[in-house]
Amino acid sequence: MTKPSSHSSDPEVGHHEALHAIRSAASISMSPELFEKLYLAPPNAVKGDLRKTFGNPTPLALAGFLLALMPLSCDLMGWRGASHFGAASIPVYFFEGGVLMVISGIMEWILGNSFPSCVFTSFGFFYLSFGGILHPSFAAYSSYAPADAKSPAEGMTTKGFNASLGFFLLAMTLLSIIYLICALRTSVVFVVIFATLVPALLCLLGAFWAWADDYTGNTLLAQRLCVGAGALLFVTSFAGWYILLAILLAIVDFPIQIPVGDLSSVIKGKSEREMRLGK
Template sequence: MAADKTSLEELSNNNSNYLNDELDQKNHLQKIRTVGSVAMTAELFEKLYVSPQTKVKGDLRKTFGNPTPIALVGFIMALTPLSCDLMGWRGAGGSGAAEIGAYYFFGGLLQVITGLLEWILGNTFSSVVFSSFGAFFLTFGATLTPSFAAFSTYAVAGDPTSTGLETKGFNASFGYFMLFMGLLCVVYLICALRVNICFVMIFFTLILTFSFLTGAYFVLAMNYTGNAVLSAKLLKAAGASAFVTSAFGWWTFFAMMLASIDFPISLPVGDLSKMIKPASSKA
């Protein structure tokens, strides 16, 4: 009987130890969940997502990674070479036709995919921004691709298709596209006043870029040969402005990557979340 009692006590102790180990494991997992559920500050959220923090249902932001840096990679890797082309550095030119692949895959594909992911996470502002710029780069790349016949349609029958680039119809039409991209950036600039200074500067310099591009195509539409020099100067100014845009994009991307791995050094992006109070705070 004593032996049986001892066996029962040992079994009870073993079960107790097993249960304690299981409870410790559950407590440990709970601590991990608690750490992961700590609400980040508005400043950190806007640095990571370049969008004001909004309340959404579910925990998708805790389940999936942050897609925003993917879009920024696509943006800067498409725009930076284009800006150098427009400025004509080291003999570059041709309106960036050599980077058509970068416009499709970096500027277009990555940003459109990220726009969809941002939409799933409930980040409306960044979703719209990335989707629209992804569409811009896809459009720009398609315009430079001969098979889309964007410029060959304007060429006179029997002439080389490239002569369509010199026509009034093509340059005036494409100039309007640049004009309304600039208008879109005005809307984004106003919205970015609730995000950070880097984003404000990105859209401000993009407005300048699209303004110069609009002027370059419009003067070519007026007189392609006579205004060629003026158009070249406007394109160079657009490239310089786009290069400044790229610089702010690279800085923002670097700041995001450091924050994403909890690096001990952080780069400031000029948080503006407290400058303009949200409408919901007045309710």
């Protein structure tokens, strides 16, 4: 008869042994659903064991994205008198939204997670660019101010400034549409993020081009479009908070896990389809 272990009656030791077993198993294999939840991308084969060496940068990027986006959505809706596209949050756009997301995107690239790396890095630089547009030292709007302007901020009311900024938002919209299509292989929540982000960017695009056509006459229309964009971005933020919570709960092996709606098993990849067909 096997002699029972002296540690079997110690609940503390048993807890640590169980936790070690879970972590050891997780380091050996990971289900496609869990991988997609943790990294926001379908599993991909990469050389080396960097994912076992370094931590997961995905929640860090989401935190930066949300800490900049949620205040912006409230600013656009004008809650509690907020205005001017969150100019008070320029440092937040630079450091939380910009630096944090770019660093996280580079870390994703090191781990071989190309899709989240592309998403996080591009949106990180979008935040840096947006903060730079609002910051006076970049002269983004003061360059358009008339020679007799009493304030550099008068450049924001010009046709040239609003039309040019609209084209930047148009490019971001096209990029987000591409991300939306690719996200169909990840999760429902990630799809919701881009599905609300795209119309939000279109609303902002419409607002700036409305101001470009007639700043005074189209002010009411542009303000309504900004409020609509803010409402959509608020939904984007809510979806982002949800997926951030889901990832962190999975990372700490919390007893309660929340679903994100895995789509990698619903929309099969091209390589998986070819493998099933024997190609």
